[in-house]
Amino acid sequence: MADGHLKWVKSKVKKAILHYGMLQDGDRVAVGLSGGKDSMALLHLLHLIRREIPVDYMLHGIYINPGWPAEIEVMDNFCRDRGIPFLNKITNIGEVVFECHKGNNPCSLCANLRRGAINNTARDLGLNKLALGHHLDDVVETFLMSLLFTGQFKTFSPVTYMDRSGITLIRPLIYLTEKTIATFVQRQMIPLVKSRCPANGQTKREEMKELLLLLEERYPDLRAKFLTALQTQDLKNMWPPVACRNMRALHTRQTVDNPGPKEE
Numbered sequence: 503m504a505d506g507h508l509k510w511v512k513s514k515v516k517k518a519i520l521h522y523g524m525l526q527d528g529d530r531v532a533v534g535l536s537g538g539k540d541s542m543a544l545l546h547l548l549h550l551i552r553r554e555i556p557v558d559y560m561l562h563g564i565y566i567n568p569g570w571p572a573e574i575e576v577m578d579n580f581c582r583d584r585g586i587p588f589l590n591k592i593t594n595i596g597e598v599v600f601e602c603h604k605g606n607n608p609c610s611l612c613a614n615l616r617r618g619a620i621n622n623t624a625r626d627l628g629l630n631k632l633a634l635g636h637h638l639d640d641v642v643e644t645f646l647m648s649l650l651f652t653g654q655f656k657t658f659s660p661v662t663y664m665d666r667s668g669i670t671l672i673r674p675l676i677y678l679t680e681k682t683i684a685t686f687v688q689r690q691m692i693p694l695v696k697s698r699c700p701a702n703g704q705t706k707r708e709e710m711k712e713l714l715l716l717l718e719e720r721y722p723d724l725r726a727k728f729l730t731a732l733q734t735q736d737l738k739n740m741w742p743p744v745a746c747r748n749m750r751a752l753h754t755r756q757t758v759d760n761p762g763p764k765e766e
Contacts, residue, residue: 511686514677515547516555522660524631524672529559531631531672532624535577535588536565537695539687540635542580544675546692548633549584562629563588566619568596568612573695580693591623609705621667629669636673639680642728643710651706655740657732679725 519525533545548561563581565574567590574590581588595615599608624632636658645657662671675683687694718724 507686507689511678511682512547512551512554515674516551518660518674518677519551519555519672522672524661524674525555525557525559527558529557529631530562530627530629531559531633532562532564532620532627532629532669533586533633534566534620534635535563535581536635536697537572537577538635538697539683539692539694540637540675540680542577542692542694543683543687543690544633544635545581545586546584546690548674549586559631561586562624562627564620564623564627565590566595566616566623567592568599568616568699569594570596570698572698576693576695589623589627591619593619595619609707612699621664621669624669625667631670631672633672633674635675637675637678637680637683638725638729639711639714641676641732642714642725643707645728646710646713647706677729 525531531548533541533548535541535545545561545563552559552561563577563586565572565577565588567574569592578588578590593615595612598615599612620632641657645655648654648656658673660673660676663669664671678686686692714724721727
C-alpha cells in the first residue's frame with residue numbers, strides 16, 4: 503500500500519512537469535528549502551523521479567537563512583544523503599523585516615526579500631531553474647487572498663520566467679494537496695525543521711487556510727473543481743475590461759466625435 507501511495511504521488515508530479523514543460527535536458531535546478539514538509543518533499547520527489555523520466559537534470563538545495571536559529575544540519579544531511587549539493591545562504595532578512603522595518607505586513611516584505619535572495623543565489627551558482635514547494639492548497643489560497651484583499655482574479659502560474667535574474671520558476675507540486683504531502687512526508691519518514699519565524703501561524707494565509715477548510719466541509723471536491731476551472735477557463739464568459747473610467751474624458755471624447763450642428 504505504501505509503495506502504491508508513493509507511485510501515485512510521483513505520477514502527479516510527473517504529470518505536472520509534463521503538462522507545463524517544467525524540465526528539459528541539461529537543467530540545473532535550485533530547490534528552495536525551508537525545512538518544512540513542502541520543500542523537503544519537493545526535493546525528495548525530484549530526486550526520485552529523475553531516475554524515472556527521460557530528462558537529465560541536476561539538483562541543488564538552497565536555504566535562505568534569515569538570521570534566526572534553524573537546524574541547518576537536518577537539511578544539509580538530507581541533501582548529502584541523496585548526493586545533492588546544499589548551500590546555507592546567510593542573510594539579514596529577519597533583522598530587516600522585524601527590527602528595521604517593523605511594518606504591519608512583514609510576510610509580504612519577507613517574501614519579496616527571500617525571493618530576490620534565492621534568485622540571485624541561484625544565478626550566482628549557475629543554475630537556470632528554481633523549484634518551489636507550492637501545492638494545490640497554495641494555488642486556491644492565493645486566489646482567495648487576491649480576491650478578498652485586492653479584488654483581483656489572480657493566482658500564481660506553474661511556470662514563470664523572471665526577466666531580472668534569468669531564472670525560470672517551476673512548481674512541480676501543484677497537483678498535490680497539502681494533506682497528501684503531509685501523508686507522504688510521514689510515510690517516507692522525511693525529517694523536518696521547525697519554523698522559528700516570529701510571524702509563524704499568524705498570517706493572512708492562515709486565515710485563507712481556515713476559510714478553505716470551512717468551504718471544504720460543504721464542498722469536499724473544491725480543490726479538484728478549482729484545478730479544473732483553472733485548466734478550462736473560458737475568458738469569453740468573463741467581463742471585458744472597462745472601456746473608460748474617467749467620465750470627463752468620456753464626455754470630451756463624445757463632444758469631439760459628435761460636435762453638433764455646424765454654424766453658418
